[in-house]
Amino acid sequence: MSESEILYSLRHVTKAYDRRTVVNIPALDIQRGEILALVGPSGAGKSTLLRLLNFLEPPTSGQIALDDFTLSGTPPPLDITRRVTTVFQRPILLNRSVMENVAYGLHLRGQRRVQSVVMAELARVGLSALAHAHARSLSGGEQQRVALARALAIRPTVLLLDEPTANLDPGNVALIEDIIRGVNREQGVTIVLVTHNVFQARRLAHRTAVMLDGNIIEIGDTDTLFTTPTDPRTGAFLRGEMVY
Amino acid sequence: MRDIINGFIQAIELIFRADPTLYQIVVRSLALSGVSLFISALIGIPLGAWIGFKKFAGRGLVTVILYTGMGLPPVVVGLIVYLMLSRTGPFGNLGWLFTLKAMIVAQVIISFPLVAGFTMAAVMGLDPQLSQQIRALGATPWQTALTMLREARTGVIVSVVAGFGAIISEVGSVMMVGGNIAGRTRVLTTAIVLETQKGNFDLAMALGIILLGLTFIANTLILWMQEGRFVRK
Numbered sequence A: 001m002s003e004s005e006i007l008y009s010l011r012h013v014t015k016a017y018d019r020r021t022v023v024n025i026p027a028l029d030i031q032r033g034e035i036l037a038l039v040g041p042s043g044a045g046k047s048t049l050l051r052l053l054n055f056l057e058p059p060t061s062g063q064i065a066l067d068d069f070t071l072s073g074t075p076p077p078l079d080i081t082r083r084v085t086t087v088f089q090r091p092i093l094l095n096r097s098v099m100e101n102v103a104y105g106l107h108l109r110g111q112r113r114v115q116s117v118v119m120a121e122l123a124r125v126g127l128s129a130l131a132h133a134h135a136r137s138l139s140g141g142e143q144q145r146v147a148l149a150r151a152l153a154i155r156p157t158v159l160l161l162d163e164p165t166a167n168l169d170p171g172n173v174a175l176i177e178d179i180i181r182g183v184n185r186e187q188g189v190t191i192v193l194v195t196h197n198v199f200q201a202r203r204l205a206h207r208t209a210v211m212l213d214g215n216i217i218e219i220g221d222t223d224t225l226f227t228t229p230t231d232p233r234t235g236a237f238l239r240g241e242m243v244y
Numbered sequence B: 001m002r003d004i005i006n007g008f009i010q011a012i013e014l015i016f017r018a019d020p021t022l023y024q025i026v027v028r029s030l031a032l033s034g035v036s037l038f039i040s041a042l043i044g045i046p047l048g049a050w051i052g053f054k055k056f057a058g059r060g061l062v063t064v065i066l067y068t069g070m071g072l073p074p075v076v077v078g079l080i081v082y083l084m085l086s087r088t089g090p091f092g093n094l095g096w097l098f099t100l101k102a103m104i105v106a107q108v109i110i111s112f113p114l115v116a117g118f119t120m121a122a123v124m125g126l127d128p129q130l131s132q133q134i135r136a137l138g139a140t141p142w143q144t145a146l147t148m149l150r151e152a153r154t155g156v157i158v159s160v161v162a163g164f165g166a167i168i169s170e171v172g173s174v175m176m177v178g179g180n181i182a183g184r185t186r187v188l189t190t191a192i193v194l195e196t197q198k199g200n201f202d203l204a205m206a207l208g209i210i211l212l213g214l215t216f217i218a219n220t221l222i223l224w225m226q227e228g229r230f231v232r233k
């Protein structure tokens, strides 16, 4: 995080559904190796922004650059999109064993000898003992850890997290926050974390961006933003005065 | 009741006597429905998956047409195929009428909407966020489709079972376009009709029991494949 190298660079990015603009970002740079939190009320466009960053949907206008690739118009090549992955709020596991779920992204990439990677990721999320269990027989917290292990197994450059702990008990929240911190520190994975929980943003994020009605109204160093917000709406949101 | 019991005894006898005519009919029935089912699956599974995945204009209309196709009366299918293939029909010069080819055409028309319809329902019943998650993990469009089908496998197998059930037991269309020609287009169902008309209730009953048995075995095989090969408890 010391040297700031830009990983994502968004310019004039908009996304509209049925002519209604739900994301409008004139400029946003995401540094390689940082944890960026996205906070904001419901409907602000946070999930939509993550879908754009994962190239799951094209922007309506503007450019999204990742590393040396710039997306504008044409669909991005596979080796670019495969550097990014998302873990969603609700773990969406395949109807297979835990191991097969974690191996899935590797199999998609044509890798066959995946046993050691899969077991290492399961160890990281504390689920080695459940490797052979059926994925859907696990508890919600365990399932989310499987989803996280599955995402980490592909060694992403960027990990996008869409409210990954919103449905979980405090124990699992702490576990997952530790894993997030760990992969960021040890492997330099760049993380964009959408959260409703401003305390979580404070615990994890180097920088925080506040979204409102599709716009990033304020972005900055997490501590600074939380202690001395410059935009009055940020202050209102942080004090919980914003309805969502 | 006597007919049923006699039929049962005679069925056992026929099976163990290895009656060549009977075996021919059984093999022909299975081959006909097998080939028809294979073609139906080849058309129906991708079609059903495609309708289930894609949100396109007119999907509602296509779905209604498909559901109508799932309930097509076999005799109507037989009539239309007959008219198409008869000497004065548009495909008359193929010379397919009263051959197994005509019967395959009719059976495919009967069963592929069932395969497509049940496959579509199975795919549409998947978690709406599943495809997004699969793509986020780096799947190509093809990999996404294959994974989705595999996730919907129970429903896909049901679609094939339904397609098979509809044609192995179907008599209306194969009678019309096949003509029930001994040694060529006679299958179990048409043989049952013929023997009943001739008053050979014992033989008809025997054939019926064999047909039931075959359907039972085929469906068991399909379910066994599903459980042993694809599904974990």
Ligand SMILES: Nc1ncnc2c1ncn2[C@@H]1O[C@H](COP(=O)(O)OP(=O)(O)OP(=O)(O)O)[C@@H](O)[C@H]1O
Residues within 6 Å of the ligand: A017, A022, A040, A041, A042, A043, A044, A045, A046, A047, A048, A049
């Ligand atoms: N596929 C879509 N089609 C139409 N409108 C959409 C679509 N996806 C999102 N929207 C709209 O875009 C806006 C932003 O949605 P988004 O899900 O990005 O918000 P969010 O900030 O993630 O909210 P939440 O905190 O509730 O998850 C909402 O008004 C939503 O209704």
Ligand SMILES: [Mg+2]
Residues within 6 Å of the ligand: A046, A047, A048, A162
């Ligand atoms: Mg959201």
